[in-house]
Amino acid sequence: MLKRVVLVISVVALLMVTTAQAAIDFIYPAQNSSVTTSGHLIFKLNQNDITSLRITLNGVAGESVDVGMPEYRKLFQDFFIAQSLWDQGANKVVVDLFKGGQKVESASLSVFFVPEGSSQKVPPEYSPVVMHRPESERLCQSCHNMNPTPAQMNSSIEKENPCYACHKKLLSVKYVHGPAGTYSCGYCHASKGNPKHSVAKREAALCYECHADMAVQIKKKKYVHGPIEAGMCEACHEAHGSQNEFQLKKPINELCLSCHGHIANQKHVVMTTTGEGHPLSGRKDPLRAGSGKQMSCISCHAPHGGSVRYFFFNNVEDRMALCQACHNK
Known part of the structure; x- marks a missing residue:
């Protein structure tokens, strides 16, 4: 009889452990996900009496954050949102939870960060990160319209x-894509889709719907x-906008040389009287x-193509004629 009671108690204890709610629900990024930008770290606290927390990223501990104040709870309820600054490669996030200065529990998150273009x-x-998952939206819908x-x-x-x-941070750049600037999100993103709010078409198939003249x-x-x-x-343009003209991912020369890197390591086009090649930057564009x-x-080359090799400016076929566009003496 005693053995049976002990067995029942053990089973009940095991069920309580396996069904206990996690201290934290990581909303974004999800556990074991890969990201291409440093966006946000968002999670939900499942214990109402937590007074503070501390986040450690890759072994570097941050300052304690007071989440128990009535003002905090009024604004954010049980959620915590922070700006994330991932290291390239594997990242380990550890969140320590405290009650009255006493550490009571910890939770960890693994994220892999690869910058775009790497x-x-x-x-x-x-797995690639997906924000609009059903389990995440259930946690957000108390404050946000998820449909x-x-x-x-x-x-x-x-x-x-x-x-x-x-997503307003996407617009905090110097050059914003037209539909994004007018919040016309539905031009590119579908309200239905898998994953939700994904883009039904990608790249030129989508871009040419508006930029038909370019096609x-x-x-x-x-x-x-x-x-x-x-x-x-x-490959060259950011869909929502960037700090660079034409919504380029990088400044013009840096973007071009990310593929044509050999150009930077040799004398370009000709050797001048100083022994240097033709300048690629550092002077005003005479054209x-x-x-x-x-x-x-792009002072000499058209970025999309042309009627002559090397996409010379104004489709100039003769190299000397190209030089004379600036050096007309």
Whole structure:
């Protein structure tokens, strides 16, 4: 009889352990996910009496954060949102929870960060991050409209567009893509999809729906730049916007040299009287004198393609004629 009682107690204790709610629900990024940008770290506290927490990233501990104040709870309820600054590669986040200064529990999260454009491979145990998962949306829906209508997704009024509250940081750049700047999220993102709010089409298939004139121009070109030929608009351009003109991922020369790196390590085009090659930057662009723009790769080369090899400016076929566009003496 005693053995049976002990067995029952053991089973009940085991069930209590296995069904106990985790101290933290990590919302974004999810456990064992891969990310390409440093966005946010979002999680939900499942214990109402937690007074403070401390986040340690890759062994470096941050300061204690008071989450027990009534003011904090009124604003954020049981949620915690922080700006994340991931190290490239594997990242381990440890969240320590405290009650009245006493550590009571810890939770950990593994994230793999590979910046956009990097050739680093993501290990197979990590999956691409997806925010709009059903389990995440259930936690967010108490404050956020997780099922907006197409009209709401395209509303140019900030308070009426549910995307704006969380994604407004995408617009805090110098050059913003037109649809993003007017909160016309539904132009590219579908309210239905798998994953939810994903883009039904990618790259040129989507871009040419608005930029049809560009598609026509490119079809007429005899020589087309490789990424354009492959329909890879996002190889060079950010979809929502960037700090660089034309919404480029990097400044012009830095972007070009990320593929054509050999150009930076040799004398370009000719050797001048100083023994140097033709300058790639550092001088005003003589062909755009009134603009005040600096010389760059696109001073001589059209970025999408042209009717002559090397996509020379204004489709100039003779190299000397190209030189004389600036050196007309």
